Amino acid sequence: MELSTSEENYIKAIFKITERTGEKVSTNALAEEFSIKAASVTDMVQRLGEKSLVHYEKYKGVSLLEAGESVAKQLIRKHRLWEVFLVEKLNFSWDEVHEVAEQLEHIRSPKLTSELDAFLNYPKYDPHGDPIPDKEGRIQARIKLNLSKVQKGRIAEVIGVEESEDDFLRFLSRIGVQLGTKLEVLDRFEYDGSVVVQVDDEREVTLSEKVATNLWVTLEQ
Amino acid sequence: MELSTSEENYIKAIFKITERTGEKVSTNALAEEFSIKAASVTDMVQRLGEKSLVHYEKYKGVSLLEAGESVAKQLIRKHRLWEVFLVEKLNFSWDEVHEVAEQLEHIRSPKLTSELDAFLNYPKYDPHGDPIPDKEGRIQARIKLNLSKVQKGRIAEVIGVEESEDDFLRFLSRIGVQLGTKLEVLDRFEYDGSVVVQVDDEREVTLSEKVATNLWVTLEQ
DNA sequence: ATCGTAATTTAGTCGCACCTAAAAATAATA
DNA sequence: TATTATTTTTAGGTGCGACTAAATTACGAT
Ligand SMILES: [Mn+2]
Ligand SMILES: [Mn+2]
Ligand SMILES: [Mn+2]
Ligand SMILES: [Mn+2]
Numbered sequence: 001m002e003l004s005t006s007e008e009n010y011i012k013a014i015f016k017i018t019e020r021t022g023e024k025v026s027t028n029a030l031a032e033e034f035s036i037k038a039a040s041v042t043d044m045v046q047r048l049g050e051k052s053l054v055h056y057e058k059y060k061g062v063s064l065l066e067a068g069e070s071v072a073k074q075l076i077r078k079h080r081l082w083e084v085f086l087v088e089k090l091n092f093s094w095d096e097v098h099e100v101a102e103q104l105e106h107i108r109s110p111k112l113t114s115e116l117d118a119f120l121n122y123p124k125y126d127p128h129g130d131p132i133p134d135k136e137g138r139i140q141a142r143i144k145l146n147l148s149k150v151q152k153g154r155i156a157e158v159i160g161v162e163e164s165e166d167d168f169l170r171f172l173s174r175i176g177v178q179l180g181t182k183l184e185v186l187d188r189f190e191y192d193g194s195v196v197v198q199v200d201d202e203r204e205v206t207l208s209e210k211v212a213t214n215l216w217v218t219l220e221q
Numbered sequence: 222m223e224l225s226t227s228e229e230n231y232i233k234a235i236f237k238i239t240e241r242t243g244e245k246v247s248t249n250a251l252a253e254e255f256s257i258k259a260a261s262v263t264d265m266v267q268r269l270g271e272k273s274l275v276h277y278e279k280y281k282g283v284s285l286l287e288a289g290e291s292v293a294k295q296l297i298r299k300h301r302l303w304e305v306f307l308v309e310k311l312n313f314s315w316d317e318v319h320e321v322a323e324q325l326e327h328i329r330s331p332k333l334t335s336e337l338d339a340f341l342n343y344p345k346y347d348p349h350g351d352p353i354p355d356k357e358g359r360i361q362a363r364i365k366l367n368l369s370k371v372q373k374g375r376i377a378e379v380i381g382v383e384e385s386e387d388d389f390l391r392f393l394s395r396i397g398v399q400l401g402t403k404l405e406v407l408d409r410f411e412y413d414g415s416v417v418v419q420v421d422d423e424r425e426v427t428l429s430e431k432v433a434t435n436l437w438v439t440l441e442q
Numbered sequence: 443a444t445c446g447t448a449a450t451t452t453a454g455t456c457g458c459a460c461c462t463a464a465a466a467a468t469a470a471t472a
Numbered sequence: 473t474a475t476t477a478t479t480t481t482t483a484g485g486t487g488c489g490a491c492t493a494a495a496t497t498a499c500g501a502t
Pocket of ligand 2: 080083126127128130
């Protein structure tokens, strides 16, 4: 089925909101998401319902059907692959990629997607640390937590940042932290939330609470 | 000015048809191009006229104004850069790229375009041998002719193919001919149009007329 | 110069994706 | 529970980009 860019965006949003809240998605939530009016959303979800992409009941919100879910996963796959491409190959920073990926995800070409995947060496995660669904839409989840939550003694791998202001990214590169960097938590000071880490088994660095909560990491094993 | 994908496609088509015919473009020609009805074209060119992108006079055809021409050149730039990317990085063949590039050319992101350009090493020509406009829209033309037109004794560089069927591309790769390959015309047989060439100062190969007319080349100097 | 045909435009319609205003249903609160 | 507030839907409207049918203009041939 040929879907318009708008239809695709709705489906992806329904998927993401469901993922976050676990409940049926209200028209208001979608209206919020796209900064449009709820009446417009009602219109669209009714059409998506007729196409058997979503389950929709008046006043009861909307959820994805099988077909819709598969569309959503393919979109997320493309979106995240493009984000990897932009960061790894075209010198985009983590916060610049989203808007462009939002457009690129709608390009229709199975060959493009699979070749891009191969060209990037089948990445499993995007620059924000989020998993990239495979061809069949399977998602390899991974526990993602703030460095500020990591216990003393544990080793964490940097998989993303929460907000990526220029200043912050420059600070990270200055202390040698990038995606994939291993951080061992040597000490934590509860009184100001700062964390002492060893970067890649070498340098020892103290990170403020602000920095620590801005870093997404995953634990070894 | 934010243009829709449709508007952009019209502008590019007007540019290309003007380039080919040298005359004002008729609504019929555009209708033909997009396989739509002339009445729909009239509608669109009137709107493009109001936006000062084209000059349009009832019954007299349409031509690009300054602004429209610059839009067209940027689109062609993006289209051809993406074609280079698809062929050089993603293993697309020459005939597979057009449809995808037709979509990718509409992605809005100046940074994406300039970084892609740099990533590809500032290519001057696309996989079909057509010149890629620079940031300012300047086009570096180059005389493009059929190998079948090249005189005995001259050295020609392969810059593209007319039609790129799988069979033909396989034949080329078998005889070691690709983009950039130098061919010296050793002999020509007028009676069947075949051409004897030396490939890259090494192998000697006889090409049928069909092959020769399918190869676009440019002459040294 | 006139006529007939082809090209082009106009008028009116349709689906998409948005809007506003008003009605209806649901949820919150007294 | 009754009333009020919020959420959601319906009804009707707009611009875009296509369509058909009909009117108009241009043009080639006699
Ligand atoms: Mn999108
Ligand atoms: Mn992401
Ligand atoms: Mn092309
Ligand atoms: Mn296009």
